[in-house]
Amino acid sequence: MHRATLREVADKAGVHPATASRALNSATEGMVNATTAARIQKVAKEMGYTPNPIARSLKTSRSSSIGLIIPDLTNPLFPPIVRGIEDVLRPVGYNAWIVNTDNQQDVEASAVESFRQRNVEGFVFATAHLHHALLEEMAAASTPMVLINRRLASADIPSVTSDDSTGVTLAIQHLVELGHRNIAHLAGPQDLSTGVTRRRAFRENLEERGLPDEAGRIVVCDAWSEEAGARGMLQLLDSGVPFTAVLAGNDLLALGAYDTLAARGISCPGEISVIGFNDMPYMDKVYPPMTTVRIPHYELGAEAARLLLEVLDGPERHPRSLLLPLTLVVRGSTGPAAA
Amino acid sequence: MHRATLREVADKAGVHPATASRALNSATEGMVNATTAARIQKVAKEMGYTPNPIARSLKTSRSSSIGLIIPDLTNPLFPPIVRGIEDVLRPVGYNAWIVNTDNQQDVEASAVESFRQRNVEGFVFATAHLHHALLEEMAAASTPMVLINRRLASADIPSVTSDDSTGVTLAIQHLVELGHRNIAHLAGPQDLSTGVTRRRAFRENLEERGLPDEAGRIVVCDAWSEEAGARGMLQLLDSGVPFTAVLAGNDLLALGAYDTLAARGISCPGEISVIGFNDMPYMDKVYPPMTTVRIPHYELGAEAARLLLEVLDGPERHPRSLLLPLTLVVRGSTGPAAA
DNA sequence: CAAGATGTAGCAAACGATTGCATGACCCAC
């Protein structure tokens, strides 16, 4: 099937391609006589003309698309983020290229490279172990980009993150209201701002409230996975620190904790309450239904996209960063402290 | 940052761009003198030259990319499929454009249109309500494409589907071994081959085994959702048909059934056993852990990608279709039939 | 009424590759 080209439209309308190009482009439409423009537009419509994005991209080195870099689509956190981004970008004519890096830096670097070759106009990074040097180089070149769920101390890059610290406060407050005083923390890996922030907030909360906060009640897991959570919980139980509730760094760690508790025959929430973080899909269906801090993933993506659009719109404006509020979803994994 | 162009490489190597182009392209490398080619390649490497995919695409109307059309990325079925596709395609130099249609035909049509403009070389459709006319038009134009999880009677398009019929047999067999004789079916919407196939297989199984199969023991739900499953289960319970086990059309329907059973105070699997279909992530963590038929989603995607590569390789070869085997994952939602 | 401003449209050169065709060098055989 042949698709109409600009030249054909121009010929049929009896004008030069350049004129047709201008008439068909809202930014330049003013340069051509109104009635001529109308005629050209009519012809274009009749012929079903749509500009060839590739030719346009070659000429303008723009592309109406952005690069989205995530660790792994099968991690349930990311699909809502991706949808949030797409739902904002698509209506304004942008497409998103997605690439999964599995947190491998070389993959990340080559993805960025490949995106650049394709003239993407901006980037959204939702990736975990961020290739620092690469990122700073990009920032220095003032490549439009937005970070999701992590921030960089060194560079002033717009980001959208969730207000983890308040989330932790919400969780602890809930536990305290249930009568818990001995609370433990299953922290995630500390090479990510997520893990660090939640852990720091945990410690601060204990301190402020005058709750016991010996070092032993924080165990740092070595991955954000169920297995790591199960191991961490084991370590916690065996450490001898007394506790009746545990705040996990995320839902996967909490699920791992579930496993260990079940294996040990410890009842949740009867003996030990568990709180997760993220509110992944189906956390209301697990057993016990998980009390967890809900992160607005879709909104995270949507806001990131809006931020990126702002940057693309006017690169001179100072980059904003957003902190999205969290809510605590109380379900069945938390209960009154055992006497 | 300036990126080297073919002309620059050619100049530096003292040859014409055409020669450089040939030397740098494995298919045409043979046309140029071996030592010249080596020199050009060396220079290209030194300058960090990589061909501009946009310019190449404009000229060749190829793009090294394919279009992937799915209903909704946040449906947990799809991420593994997407990864399967990407993991096969990327190593051979293809990228995948993803678009979510939310099952809207106009979105689907415009996605296809936009993909075509971008010179995608093939399509993978994992979408539910397939725009029939569009698809047949594409098939007629012998556009390379592969269907996942659905087939079209009218056109001979390669597809990869799961062997649902055998999956149903596995499930029923398991129930029969547990002593169940009165089995019901929570069928999914019948406008999709998935729903139809599973329902037909269910009926055939009952018949072959001489189990009771009045019409009333199949309830057709009006969506593939938890809510629809809950409503369907309600209808089933209120219909008066006796049953001790129910096979759900997919896991979401089964989860809905869980809800209804819980609301009615009916124990699962004590009084009624439930089997799901798909084995979505975390179905081992719900309560009770779900017995379900596992579909190899990742493999579905991977095989679809391989099929597409075959078609792209040699369009003349007759398109194959694949039927992937299913397995039953026995967990806690099925138990011996109540006496 | 001349000179400059303004409005409209065409020309042609890009953007960065690929590729059919022409060219010239060289070799071989008759």
Added chain:
DNA sequence: GTGGGTCATGCAATCGTTTGCTACATCTTG
């Protein structure tokens, strides 16, 4: 020694747009 065959390379058109510049009317304005 000439005709023809290979090999290697260059030439130039092309893919479909965009855009700086130029050119020509027409309109102002003093």
